Amino acid sequence: METQRIVEFPHQNLDKRPRKRPRLAWDVPDHVPPHPKVLPALYCGQEFVNSVVSVFSYSSIYYKGIPHNGSPPWRPDDKEGHYVFAVGENITPRYRILSKMGEGTFGQVLECLDNEKKEPVAIKVVRSINKYREAAMIEIDVLQKLARHDVGGSRCVQIRNWFDYRNHICIVFEKLGPSLYDFLRKNHYRSFPIDLVREFGRQLLESLAFMHDLRLIHTDLKPENILLVSSEYIKVPDYKFLSRSGKDGSYFKNLPKTSAIKLIDFGSTAFEHQDHSYVVSTRHYRAPEVILGLGWSYPCDLWRVGCILVELCSGEALFQTHENLEHLAMMERVLGPLPQHMIMRADRRSEKYFRKGARLDWPEGATSRESMRAVWKLPRLQNLVMQHVDHSAGALIDLLQGLFRFDPSERLKAREALRHPFFTGDIRRYGYPL
Numbered sequence: 001m002e003t004q005r006i007v008e009f010p011h012q013n014l015d016k017r018p019r020k021r022p023r024l025a026w027d028v029p030d031h032v033p034p035h036p037k038v039l040p041a042l043y044c045g046q047e048f049v050n051s052v053v054s055v056f057s058y059s060s061i062y063y064k065g066i067p068h069n070g071s072p073p074w075r076p077d078d079k080e081g082h083y084v085f086a087v088g089e090n091i092t093p094r095y096r097i098l099s100k101m102g103e104g105t106f107g108q109v110l111e112c113l114d115n116e117k118k119e120p121v122a123i124k125v126v127r128s129i130n131k132y133r134e135a136a137m138i139e140i141d142v143l144q145k146l147a148r149h150d151v152g153g154s155r156c157v158q159i160r161n162w163f164d165y166r167n168h169i170c171i172v173f174e175k176l177g178p179s180l181y182d183f184l185r186k187n188h189y190r191s192f193p194i195d196l197v198r199e200f201g202r203q204l205l206e207s208l209a210f211m212h213d214l215r216l217i218h219t220d221l222k223p224e225n226i227l228l229v230s231s232e233y234i235k236v237p238d239y240k241f242l243s244r245s246g247k248d249g250s251y252f253k254n255l256p257k258t259s260a261i262k263l264i265d266f267g268s269t270a271f272e273h274q275d276h277s278y279v280v281s282t283r284h285y286r287a288p289e290v291i292l293g294l295g296w297s298y299p300c301d302l303w304r305v306g307c308i309l310v311e312l313c314s315g316e317a318l319f320q321t322h323e324n325l326e327h328l329a330m331m332e333r334v335l336g337p338l339p340q341h342m343i344m345r346a347d348r349r350s351e352k353y354f355r356k357g358a359r360l361d362w363p364e365g366a367t368s369r370e371s372m373r374a375v376w377k378l379p380r381l382q383n384l385v386m387q388h389v390d391h392s393a394g395a396l397i398d399l400l401q402g403l404f405r406f407d408p409s410e411r412l413k414a415r416e417a418l419r420h421p422f423f424t425g426d427i428r429r430y431g432y433p434l
């Protein structure tokens with residue numbers, strides 16, 4: 001594998017994932033259009049620019065230049081409660097804003113320079129809306145617990161500090177690199193090599209085992225929430241693509257220079273003792289017990305690991321759907337029929353997905369031919385893996401079958417998965433390579 005050049009993965013102006021959805025546990029009604037990107041030396045926040053009051057009140061401040069040591073004068077948040085800022089301003093005298101790195105349901109993540117420690121940090125500036133402020137306090141609680149136990153600091157993003165600034169909870173993190181999703185997108189949704197997938201999977205499961213030992217359930221694992229520690233990447237020829245005609249630049253793909261990853265986004269993390277009846281997590285990765293209202297616990301994180309591994313190997317999210325019945329039909333198509341005992345226990349809201357309480361109402365209940373096609377075109381798990389993976393396919397299929405057990409009590413636990421031959425290299429019983 002030739003190394004062409006080493007470059008820094010750009011953080012700025014990353015376009016939003018088209019299929020990134022708000023988290024249903026916290027948020028549905030008020031998550032509206034994407035926010036404007038940072039304009040160099042301009043305000044971030046259309047509201048501010050559009051507001052007559054704002055333009056008159058603040059324009060003079062900026063013509064006089066931005067204060068370097070103090071914070072800028074107070075100005076209103078945008079209509080969704082996001083903090084309005086300009087690159088180069090300070091958030092408290094300690095942190096200077098360098099760029100915007102990302103945005104989520106909870107707020108914006110800004111790259112800042114810590115003037116005290118002289119190091120770059122990532123600050124999550126949470127929306128000034130009560131439910132997000134409250135969720136942020138829970139996230140801080142979780143982050144502090146993780147930091148106390150993660151001695152090497154290698155599994156989860158490290159919290160450095162937090163404070164309340166102009167009604168925005170600000171959480172200061174170590175600065176990490178791009179997400180695995182950023183990489184997939186940059187590579188036009190081409191897969192990662194299987195050995196890298198194995199390495200990511202191992203670290204992911206180690207981080208999960210660590211969280212589960214602390215009685216914490218992440219609930220929102222997805223490629224966007226798995227960040228590479230380093231931004232460096234290499235460009236390599238994509239031999240699979242060389243044989244086909246590709247667009248400019250598609251003969252090469254980017255691979256991270258180093259494989260270390262960490263988990264982020266503990267805003268939906270649940271403690272074991274909490275009520276687990278509500279709907280959690282981003283749709284594509286949601287486990288069947290969550291959809292069926294059967295209650296959920298640690299195994300819902302393992303289902304998500306299965307979805308993530310498939311996505312990393314194939315380049316595309318496995319269950320691309322927006323609707324429960326279609327989602328269940330896709331699961332049956334890829335994995336086989338749902339067990340009767342789970343169907344029988346489905347809650348009142350999910351009864352309508354089944355005919356006489358015995359089998360999925362599919363294809364009869366499909367809302368469109370397009371939806372039926374989306375389900376039909378999905379291959380069985382074995383075929384899907386074999387289409388994308390040239391060696392270790394059998395071991396990976398076996399691992400995925402353990403992670404995709406419909407019944408959460410039968411699903412592999414994080415530590416069990418780590419002992420699987422896909423990770424230990426003992427693949428004799430699968431007779432590989434295929």
Ligand SMILES: Nc1ncnc2c1ncn2[C@@H]1O[C@H](COP(=O)(O)OP(=O)(O)OP(=O)(O)O)[C@@H](O)[C@H]1O
Pocket residue numbers: 022023101102103104105106107108109122124157173174175176177179224225227264265266267
């Ligand atoms: N420590 C970090 N270093 C670098 N980038 C980061 C860091 N933390 C977050 N980001 C970037 O900011 C984005 C949003 O962060 P995060 O997922 O924590 O926000 P959120 O509002 O909770 O998102 P969601 O809508 O998924 O719940 C991430 O996808 C990532 O691109």
